Amino acid sequence: MMPFTLLIMILIAFPVSSNGGKWGYNGPNGEHHWPKHFPYCGGAFQSPVNFQPELLRYDPNLFAIQLQNYNLSSREQLTLSNNGHSVQLSLPSYMQLTGLPHRYSAAQLHFHWGTQNVQAGSEHTVNGKQFAAEMHVVHFNSGKYPNISMAVDKSDGLAVLGVFIEVGEFNPAFEKFFKYVNGIKYRDQKVQVPAFNIRELLPSRLDEYYRYDGSLTTPPCFPSVLWTVFRQPVTISLRQYLALATALYSSHAQEVAPMPMLGNYRKPQLMDNRVVLVSFQDGDFTWMSWGSLISIVMASGLGLLLFIAFCWCLLRKRSEADQEKFGADGFHPSERQEKISRV
Ligand SMILES: *[C@@H]1O[C@H](CO)[C@@H](O)[C@H](O)[C@H]1NC(C)=O
Numbered sequence: 001m002m003p004f005t006l007l008i009m010i011l012i013a014f015p016v017s018s019n020g021g022k023w024g025y026n027g028p029n030g031e032h033h034w035p036k037h038f039p040y041c042g043g044a045f046q047s048p049v050n051f052q053p054e055l056l057r058y059d060p061n062l063f064a065i066q067l068q069n070y071n072l073s074s075r076e077q078l079t080l081s082n083n084g085h086s087v088q089l090s091l092p093s094y095m096q097l098t099g100l101p102h103r104y105s106a107a108q109l110h111f112h113w114g115t116q117n118v119q120a121g122s123e124h125t126v127n128g129k130q131f132a133a134e135m136h137v138v139h140f141n142s143g144k145y146p147n148i149s150m151a152v153d154k155s156d157g158l159a160v161l162g163v164f165i166e167v168g169e170f171n172p173a174f175e176k177f178f179k180y181v182n183g184i185k186y187r188d189q190k191v192q193v194p195a196f197n198i199r200e201l202l203p204s205r206l207d208e209y210y211r212y213d214g215s216l217t218t219p220p221c222f223p224s225v226l227w228t229v230f231r232q233p234v235t236i237s238l239r240q241y242l243a244l245a246t247a248l249y250s251s252h253a254q255e256v257a258p259m260p261m262l263g264n265y266r267k268p269q270l271m272d273n274r275v276v277l278v279s280f281q282d283g284d285f286t287w288m289s290w291g292s293l294i295s296i297v298m299a300s301g302l303g304l305l306l307f308i309a310f311c312w313c314l315l316r317k318r319s320e321a322d323q324e325k326f327g328a329d330g331f332h333p334s335e336r337q338e339k340i341s342r343v
């Protein structure tokens with residue numbers, strides 16, 4: 001009887017402990033295996049996507065993103081945590097986005113990044129270019145739902161701000177919580193950090209962005225996100241980038257084999273007939289692919305050559321006509337004059 005109950009216990013425990021709900025970014029729990037346990041991950045309207053020039057449509061009705069109560073008081077405390085997939089900072093729901101079809105309240109922000117050596121870990125890409133990292137500021141539709149758990153699986157449930165991060169100049173705003181990451185090296189660890197002005201984490205230009213309907217980029221991949229990805233990146237220093245890429249583990253402190261937390265980004269997904277609306281329209285070459293730019297340069301070059309050839313032909317014709325006009329003996333008037341004077 002004992003071995004039988006043990007077997008039952010193992011059978012019950014097995015799918016819960018080793019498979020169900022467990023996901024990561026490589027190996028047997030990597031993104032290709034997500035749809036087995038999270039069917040939406042294999043479904044439509046998934047994120048991230050690559051912002052290819054051919055898919056972009058300028059929309060003059062996309063105005064600058066409006067933030068409310070983003071300047072938090074340092075008397076307030078925010079929870080910085082390691083959830084085993086990323087670093088997450090909790091945000092109060094009185095922080096809001098306005099100017100969108102609904103009112104959205106903030107819930108948390110988190111990051112996706114590359115590895116120590118390969119500083120390419122953004123989820124969205126711009127014409128194939130991957131940035132070093134990406135920040136997502138997650139909001140839920142508080143005009144319609146009481147909390148994020150009720151909103152997360154609804155088609156109009158979430159609005160996420162995406163920010164591209166490049167390695168460059170030191171960023172003092174990010175340091176306000178990056179300096180605490182050594183306190184959350186392992187999964188499920190948390191620390192309280194003093195709040196600050198969250199606006200400083202965003203790029204200066206809030207009027208230039210990509211907008212499309214997509215999903216959570218992590219399981220369960222619900223297609224519930226109105227995406228706004230800012231065009232302008234922010235920078236963090238190499239030392240700050242390495243704080244993300246080398247200090248954190250996706251495993252618990254007591255686990256014997258620590259699993260470094262890196263390369264925690266999902267690859268671009270199919271567009272499924274979606275277009276990406278853009279709020280900006282300007283003369284730089286993001287509007288044209290290099291292919292069409294090269295064709296334009298070549299066509300202009302060819303046009304110039306044809307024009308030169310045409311002028312050359314015209315001049316030649318004219319000089320031939322001149323020769324015919326000035327005497328059948330083939331001399332120009334001045335030459336004829338010379339001849340006459342010599343005679
Ligand atoms: C943010 O709030 C603090 C006081 O809490 C104030 O000193 C600071 O000027 C504010 N910053 C901005 C950009 O409004």
Ligand SMILES: *[C@@H]1O[C@H](CO)[C@@H](O)[C@H](O)[C@H]1NC(C)=O
Nearest residue numbers: 145146147148149150151152
């Ligand atoms: C969210 O709201 C629903 C409905 O009011 C409630 O049942 C649930 O407990 C709430 N969840 C959280 C995490 O607050």
